[in-house]
Amino acid sequence: KKAIAVMTSGGDAPGMNSNVRAIVRSTLFKGCRAFVVMEGYEGLVRGGPEYIKEVGWEDVRGWSTEGGTNIGTARCLEFRQREGRLLGAQHLIEAGVDALIVCGGDGSLTGADLFRSEWPSLIKELLDTNRISQKQYTRYQHLNICGTVGSIDNDMSTTDATIGAYSALDRICQAIDYVEATANSHSRAFVVEVMGRNCGWLALLAGIATSADYIFIPEKPASNGEWEDQMCEIVSKHRSKGKRTTIVIVAEGAIDADLNPITPKQVHKVLVDRLGLDTRITTLGHVQRGGTAVAYDRMLATLQGVEAVNAVLESTPETPSPLIAINENKITRKPLVESVKLTKSVADAIKAKDFKKAMSLRDTEFVE
Numbered sequence: 001k002k003a004i005a006v007m008t009s010g011g012d013a014p015g016m017n018s019n020v021r022a023i024v025r026s027t028l029f030k031g032c033r034a035f036v037v038m039e040g041y042e043g044l045v046r047g048g049p050e051y052i053k054e055v056g057w058e059d060v061r062g063w064s065t066e067g068g069t070n071i072g073t074a075r076c077l078e079f080r081q082r083e084g085r086l087l088g089a090q091h092l093i094e095a096g097v098d099a100l101i102v103c104g105g106d107g108s109l110t111g112a113d114l115f116r117s118e119w120p121s122l123i124k125e126l127l128d129t130n131r132i133s134q135k136q137y138t139r140y141q142h143l144n145i146c147g148t149v150g151s152i153d154n155d156m157s158t159t160d161a162t163i164g165a166y167s168a169l170d171r172i173c174q175a176i177d178y179v180e181a182t183a184n185s186h187s188r189a190f191v192v193e194v195m196g197r198n199c200g201w202l203a204l205l206a207g208i209a210t211s212a213d214y215i216f217i218p219e220k221p222a223s224n225g226e227w228e229d230q231m232c233e234i235v236s237k238h239r240s241k242g243k244r245t246t247i248v249i250v251a252e253g254a255i256d257a258d259l260n261p262i263t264p265k266q267v268h269k270v271l272v273d274r275l276g277l278d279t280r281i282t283t284l285g286h287v288q289r290g291g292t293a294v295a296y297d298r299m300l301a302t303l304q305g306v307e308a309v310n311a312v313l314e315s316t317p318e319t320p321s322p323l324i325a326i327n328e329n330k331i332t333r334k335p336l337v338e339s340v341k342l343t344k345s346v347a348d349a350i351k352a353k354d355f356k357k358a359m360s361l362r363d364t365e366f367v368e
């Protein structure tokens with residue numbers, strides 16, 4: 001019987017539990033043994049049945065309706081070193097695992113691919129140092145790896161949506177709706193800071209969905225001396241038409257931008273000094289990634305979980321590691337390495353202030 005293990009890694013995202021549940025149950029449905037790796041790569045490095053656990057059908061019952069990730073997630077420095085990955089390989093072989101499905105962001109998937117490409121040399125070293133037997137060496141010649149993308153940022157190239165992004169977006173919209181009610185009562189302005197790392201997707205979509213007055217995103221940096229005038233003009237126009245609320249959204253990536261970083265404090269100052277508005281700053285923080293997943297993320301995570309199991313069962317040593325994506329409403333497989341590379345080049349292009357290149361790279365599609 002083949003054994004398939006699943007882990008969640010990097011930042012947690014709503015929907016990860018649905019993904020794990022679908023992977024475990026699909027694995028069992030296909031007649032294979034299912035394992036979960038606790039605490040991301042940390043669990044691989046530590047090993048043993050406490051961290052690499054065999055699970056059954058009942059163990060994941062009800063997980064679709066639970067937020068966060070029940071198998072834990074972590075950032076693991078040791079796995080970045082070869083010695084950590086060597087321990088990981090040894091522990092997987094000891095547990096009898098043939099394939100690993102990693103649900104995480106680009107960092108986690110980079111680690112997964114590196115692990116797979118190093119696998120032959122890792123197991124050779126394990127054999128040479130008598131940490132595995134000749135029989136185990138022959139049996140575990142290849143490790144099949146597959147990635148599913150769990151991240152609230154929606155920053156992975158080649159997929160239209162990442163697991164968790166729509167839940168975070170929904171949470172942001174709800175929070176802004178709440179803020180809007182109190183803003184309306186006092187005729188106040190609110191500057192709302194939202195997450196998203198170096199991607200403006202959450203801020204932009206939240207801005208559209210809540211009809212915010214002004215949005216700052218890293219992909220379209222504000223021009224100093226211009227944004228102040230433009231924002232004040234727009235806000236004044238809305239106010240002159242009877243609007244009693246003002247909402248300005250600042251993406252985390254706009255604050256961290258190398259070019260013209262914008263802080264909520266700066267925006268606050270302009271709204272107070274130039275428009276005389278009673279203004280408050282609200283940083284939404286971890287509320288954005290908490291709570292249960294919206295129906296879309298549960299559906300996405302479930303369908304992608306099923307596809308991930310199909311993909312590892314169909315993989316051969318020659319097939320590149322797949323990443324499970326969604327494109328135009330269809331669940332698809334993309335080459336994991338290229339997807340991660342493309343995601344990195346988008347981030348690099350934004351850092352290098354080449355926004356046109358960043359946008360065109362984000363739209364790049366692979367021909368399969």
Ligand code: ATP
Nearest residue numbers: 010011041075076079080104105106107108110111
């Ligand atoms: P998020 O987008 O939510 O931050 P992420 O998966 O990008 O998620 P990272 O912190 O970048 O989060 O990576 C998670 C873990 O993956 C790291 O702590 C490390 O254990 C492993 N990892 C990341 N990059 C590598 C790498 N180049 N080599 C080996 N392991 C890596």
